[in-house]
Amino acid sequence: MPTFSFDGKKSPDSMTLPMMSLREVVMFPKSIVPLFVGREASIKAIETAVADYGKQIFLVTQKSPEKEHPEADDLYRIGTVSKILQMLRLPDGTIKVLFEGVSRAAWDPETDMIPYADEEGDYPKARFQVLGESGEETAEGKALIRAVQDSLEEFGKVNKKVAPEAILAMSTIKDAGQLADQIMPHLKIDFSRKQDILEELDPNRRLERVYELLLGEIEIVSIEKRVKGRVKDQMEKNQREYYLNEQVKAINKEMGRDDDPQAEAQELEAQLDAKPMSEENRERVRKEIKKMRTMQSSSAEYTVVRNYIDWVLDLPWDNIKDDKDVDIKQARAILDEDHYGLEKPKERILEYLAVQTLVETMKGPILCFVGPPGVGKTSIARSIARSMDREFLRLSLGGVRDEAEIRGHRRTYVGAMPGKIIQSLKRVKFNNPVICLDEVDKMSADFRGDPSAALLEVLDPEQNYAFNDHYLDLDYDLSKVFFITTANNLEGIPLPLQDRMEIIRLPGYLETEKVEIAKGFLLPKQIKQHGLKPDNLKVSDNAILDVVRYYTKEAGVRNLEREIASICRKSAMKIVEDHDRDKSIQISKQSLQKILGVTKFTYGEREEEAQVGVCNGLAWTQLGGEMLLVEVVLMPGKGKVEITGKLGDVMQESARAAVSYIRSRSDLLGLKPDFYKLVDIHIHVPDGATPKDGPSAGVTLTTALISALLNIPVRNDLAMTGEITLRGRVLPIGGLREKLLAAHRGLIKTVLIPADNEKNLQDVPKDILKDLEVIPVKTMDQVIDKALEGNSRNIWVRNHGEAPVAACLLKEEFQRPARQ
Template sequence: MSELTAETYPLMPLRDIVLFPGMVAPLVVGRKRSIMALEAAMENRSLIFLVTQKDARVDEPGQRHLYSLGTLASVMQLLRLPDGTIKALVEGKRRAIVVGAFEGGETEESFYSVRLVEAPDTEVEREDVPAYLRELRKAFDQYTQSNKKLPREVLKSITALEDPSRMVDLITSHIQLRTEEKQSILELVSLPQRIAKVLEILYREMELSEMEKDIHAKVKKKMGVTQRNYYLSEKMRAIQEEMGQGEGGDDLGELQQAIDKKHLPKAVKEKVGKEFKKLRQMPPMSAETTVVRNYIDAIISLPWKKKSRSKIDIDRAEQVLNEDHYGLEKPKERILEYLAVQAQVKKIRGPILCLVGPPGVGKTSVCRSIARAMGREFVRLSLGGVRDEAEIRGHRRTYIGAMPGKIILSMQKAGVINPVFCLDEVDKMSVDFRGDPSAALLEVLDPEQNYAFNDHYLDVDYDLSEVFFITTANNLHGIPIPLQDRMEIIQLNGYTEEEKQHIGLEFLLPKQLEANGFKADEITLNDKAILEIIRRYTREAGVRSLERTIAGICRKVARERLKNKEPKKKYRISPQAIERYLGVPKYRHGLAEERDEIGLTTGMAWTEVGGELLQIEATVMPGSGKLTITGKLGDVMQESAQAAMSYVRSRAMRLGLEPDFYQKIDIHVHVPEGAIPKDGPSAGITIATSIVSAILKLPVDRTLAMTGEITLRGRVLPIGGLTEKLLAAKRGNITNVLIPRENERNLRDVPQKIRNSLTIELVHDVDEVLQRALIVKQGETLFKEVPLESIYGDFTISSHNTPAQ
């Protein structure tokens, strides 16, 4: 063999196929290197070396992944398919052995070439070869008789061959063998040894075939008329018994054991038992088999009775909540109440809490802390953008690709029946033609119903009553009323400056130091520096921007320390140094105007991101009574402006105006930042104040902010979000605020520090607002004493009960 000349050929690896000389085989090729090797062989009209991979799972095989002996083949035909793959027809020619390292293939766009020497058959002229051939023909004839899959024509065409080497190779290619076994036959270059090996395999296969017939006969004998449907499963069992595996050795046996070990409720156990019986009767490759198997797996992977066992310690729970969060007294108080009750009674149906507040106040992290305080598992499910009811309730199993809903999938993840379950962003679900997911949540979040929650996929009742559900939302407007009715609402208000200082120094700074690779004392911020960041670089109800800003300082310090090569230097950040690290301040501290302006009033608004101050302007110009409203206001605020104008016209005489004053002027009401949509029922008195100020040319007190809706008769209606609005006033350096008298009861929920820092006045009607807000010259009064008759003029009100004159 060493005397043969080595030549270089393109190489193509094969998966799970061994090509023998004389064998014609179709191949579907998708790998780039293989395609290029085939095209090169076809173009150069040369042979290609086809060699089998040792492991078919390797996508980019190297020399160590391939056998050293393969087959030189000719490419008979190439056909490019629409998906980019190539269908090739190849014919094996001769055996060959690799004698050198692979060449080429440096990139994905190039193929491997390899130096080979041919491996011709040896001992071809041995005396016993004819005897071996005769026995091989006889054995293959018997094999084709027992194996009905091989047509008789194959036997005739093969046994008619004169070349013994080609005959044995083609016989081997028609026997169902493992890839490793076929490769071992290919590597036998000694012809007698190869024939002997193939004979041994043929005798083995025929013996196995006879054994199959015996097993088939045994199974058929056991079967009666009523057992005919069980034929396939019985046959499989008999095969396993013959091989000594028994029932526990197969996959279904393991599944049966898993079902027996699982403590399932009686109704669920019956359901799973029926499904398992159905599964045993199905053929393994059936599509329905996969559906039933997935269903059973979903059932047994759910927790049905397993709980988190934890001793309830109120003191420890309070300590955990205080360690993780500063302030938030109400949520903490409610959690501790729940734990106290649970410590007294054996089972309490899980409450449904709803934490409502602006972004960044810690709603989701409170949920995580509650789980830690209670010693329970924690799972979180974000509902933002969910619009398909099936995401909550699951798909029916009649659909392809059906799966349980997210509630059940989250319970599988939790592994216990009593986790703390956070449903995040419950106000951001959508509704479309696929259903209303908020309606699907009604059953989940109702303590009177969720002990028997029915997922469409499971189709059995699942007990959610021990789950501690907590939902979070930015506002209540996006939550349907029936869903709100099932939840206990807890408002999380924005933080005051003092609270943000504590949170920044005690929670956020240590967290960001660790996250950015600093030790605890390597960066120090004092109270004034944190206050500078809060006032001039963040404007928010929560502390998310504050955390990002502190992280920005840590990054700047890290870069500076590495640049100066001072790895051990400690940094003390002063208020004066803040601008060097964070750049020009984004906000001006104190939004109150520097001087009293005519037609400019400060209002207080409540948005999804907390409280905001709103500047409302009004100006008067000659015209014909036209009212213009700009600033991208919603319908509610436009109606407030119309109502405010009607109120001003009704008070014209008392304000010292002519009754038809409005017919000679145009009034323009504008709310700056017009690109931002604004709406809500609390700007009525602010708009009215701006209009009256512009008409009477009286300035508005710049230290004053107000909130309240207006009626046509001038009454001030109550508003929502009082705490958030007062926090915004405090951030804006406002000292005096006007709020509706009916909101007096809500002042108890406002932090004491905020109430003490503001002068809060309660107003009942717009007359009081105008008297407090407008600055009148000394000695003058805003309202004039006018008889009632002069207000109504010549207008008379007719009545059916008026007696005749």
């Protein structure tokens, strides 16, 4: 531990100890005081005192308690040398310390505060000189001691917070200074006055001042007891209400408040009369105002009633934002400006607007946009509000599991509030906004109720004209609100709730649509956001198409926008590096990898040559259409069928149905009746780590099996989709638009589709159909004729002399010697 010299400023009895500043506390010699210490400097000073200074520390009071890090001038000159009796560390990082005052000490703030020592930590030390008593014992002093001790007995009687043992201990002290020091901690006076007593070195004078304070404290405590007794008597005489009212009036008068319940009730009644609500609702609210008249404004129930009335009066009961005479052409232009494609939602909105201009009142429709993330469900709801010139509100219901979020709490609960619907209407101040209920499929139920069941009344056009919120307990008309809900999957929405809504599916964007969105919306938006000019960056159509195909795999365009933003960032960095704000950067298909790096995704393409047992299928996913290869191989065996490729239950059942269909048609296919007992069949769908399932792979699986059994290749430029029955019928499928796009992208020329899906071709873009030969089929026989190379069984079996496994399966009339 370092030593310090005093430079001759202090007498030989000067000492150096760690110093700790106190806030609003004055430590006196011969007194024991517990304190909670939380400041780092104070904790370090205590730890150093315990470790290196025999538990001795110098305590000095701050002049300004609010200072967190006081300087030397912020501390009083006289403090108390104290001893640390106990120290307890608490979980919150503070420590509880029991101090015992030892003696007064004086220091000079200008010269005696030692700077912070690095090796000791951040805490101050002080050089000080212990102060002695300056007075002498006199007869007057002895009389003063007796008078003080007599007053102590009375003080103990009126102040029950002081322990009788402490009064008894002080009554035995014969030293004036010590008696004064031990009385001071028990008096409730300001710390600055206590500091004055500490700085008084004459013990007789000090005790005399303490005596004055003690008598004043006795009188104050006595007055408090008398006031409490008087108030208690008044309360016992049924005067409690009068007393509190008088207090409130006096306080309000002093603060300049005008709190007249009668005038307030009259003002609320005037506001109620101006509200366009039903007479039944008006009468119920008027009863609440009448009830409020009889209450005192200081009561808790008064606050509850007043809050309820304020909620009712703040609602836009019949405040309608005028939306008649809507310009349909302008509304169409707004929708087209904000969104590319999405023709069905746009058409439905324009139909609503057209009807709205022809009728005076129309119940608001409830639309449900269902589709994967990123396809624009919420943003089109915002565009709808803009095209209708209405206010827009968005409420996220994802994770909501409390029914009160929709219907509100009953007023009997503490902190009760209306539901989200009513709160939103109060905020928007109109009764006909567009409200978007996001993620309606992600609500759940628990012991607090089922919020999806509460939405039934909100979203039912036949009921929501009289929606009853639990908090309001009044019928409120929601029929003029245009509700739009969004969901990722219909499976998460209960069937009764689905029945209340008009479902509009947004399946995702095609590649061609994504390219147009990127050119017309995303690229100009990102160029502006990144501080570029339109001439600074030019991206070719082929480059945008490659970004869509090789760097994103999604139904929407969120990742596409991120990749375009990455191109803009790289371009901005190049412009700043070259110090040329007019620089023009051209992004082509060839330069794309230098900017975005190695491609992240691939897409299915057809095989280069026709192969036996390999067939091109088409699948639909939330990310769009995909080419799906099906491979079948035969091995000598005993009829075992193995299916791999992480297929779901539906596709596994399709494979078993395909085997059964072929067995039932073995005679027509030229196969032996027991062909299935002679070989093991392995069906595999590549990309085994990806789960695959769906009711559209039956045709593909059957064709691949027949190709392997007959040893006839399947056309490599042909793809197919459809499900089969055991009788060979081809059943319709979904997602035709996405599947045909995948076929077009995979360089397929001919696609076989179920005949029942021929009507869906009108939804497919014409630029895709012109490059594809789409053939509707009804039966498996038609599929075989189109898919296998050749058109007669004599041609089909031309090569099985080269494949002994397939040859052993055919009947004799279909076999011929192997070619030499």
